[in-house]
Amino acid sequence: MPPxxxxxxxxxxxxxxxxxxxxxxxxxxxxxxxxxxxxxxxxVLVLLTKAVTLALPFAYKRAVDAMTxxxxxxxxxxxxxxxxxxxxxxxxxxxxxxxxxxxxRVGQEATRHLAEDVFRRLHSLSLRFHLSRRTGEVTKIIERxxxxxxxxxxxxxxxxxxxxxxxxxxxxxxxxxxxxxxxxATALTVVAYIVV
Numbered sequence: 001m002p003p004x005x006x007x008x009x010x011x012x013x014x015x016x017x018x019x020x021x022x023x024x025x026x027x028x029x030x031x032x033x034x035x036x037x038x039x040x041x042x043x044v045l046v047l048l049t050k051a052v053t054l055a056l057p058f059a060y061k062r063a064v065d066a067m068t069x070x071x072x073x074x075x076x077x078x079x080x081x082x083x084x085x086x087x088x089x090x091x092x093x094x095x096x097x098x099x100x101x102x103x104x105r106v107g108q109e110a111t112r113h114l115a116e117d118v119f120r121r122l123h124s125l126s127l128r129f130h131l132s133r134r135t136g137e138v139t140k141i142i143e144r145x146x147x148x149x150x151x152x153x154x155x156x157x158x159x160x161x162x163x164x165x166x167x168x169x170x171x172x173x174x175x176x177x178x179x180x181x182x183x184x185a186t187a188l189t190v191v192a193y194i195v196v
Contacts, residue, residue: 023149023152023153023156026110026113026114026149026153027039027110027153027156027157029106029109029110029113032109035105035106035109038102038103038105038106039103039106039157041102042099042102042103042106042157042158043157043161045095045096045098045099045102046095046099046157046158046161046162046165047165048091048095049092049095049096049099049162050162050165050166050169052088052091052092052095053092053166054166054169054170054173055088056085056088056089056092059081059084059085059088060081060082060085062077062081063077063078063081063082063085064078066078066081099158103154103157103158106153107149107150107153107154108150110149110150110153111146111147111149111150114145114146114149115142115146118142118145118146119142122138122142167190170186171183171186171187174186
């Protein structure tokens with residue numbers, strides 16, 4: 001069965017930006033310093049995860065380079081660097097999971113505030129609205145909407161922002177090690193991917 005409405009493939013317009021602006025108070029709640037602290041801790045954990053992820057290839061490179069020296073020292077150094085690589089992978093996963101633990105309360109509070117706001121607006125509507133609607137449909141829509149804010153906050157804070165940070169960091173690393181040519185090729189590839 002086809003969907004009721006067609007998917008909108010237009011670029012982001014002013015209305016979409018307005019919806020994103022509505023999420024910002026949930027992302028940085030001005031009245032709750034505890035939640036803001038959790039957001040800062042979660043962002044620090046995101047940065048640590050990205051730092052570990054970006055450092056791992058260098059540890060692996062050093063392990064491979066260490067194998068060109070004397071056999072005894074090279075083997076020990078290579079094993080130490082491979083072990084560091086494994087610990088780095090573990091640390092990246094640990095930081096990622098800790099971030100989820102720290103941020104969970106923020107998502108729950110945002111969902112609760114949105115549900116209270118929708119509930120308050122729903123009760124302010126006229127009796128005619130309530131008599132002409134099916135309550136089950138309205139509550140299902142409200143439930144989906146309140147759950148969506150948690151997903152949107154995770155997406156904005158832990159997918160988009162870290163990807164931008166990682167792209168900038170990779171650009172700097174490529175520039176320092178290989179020059180502008182690779183940075184330009186990488187940027188062009190990313191832009192082409194976004195467009196497609």
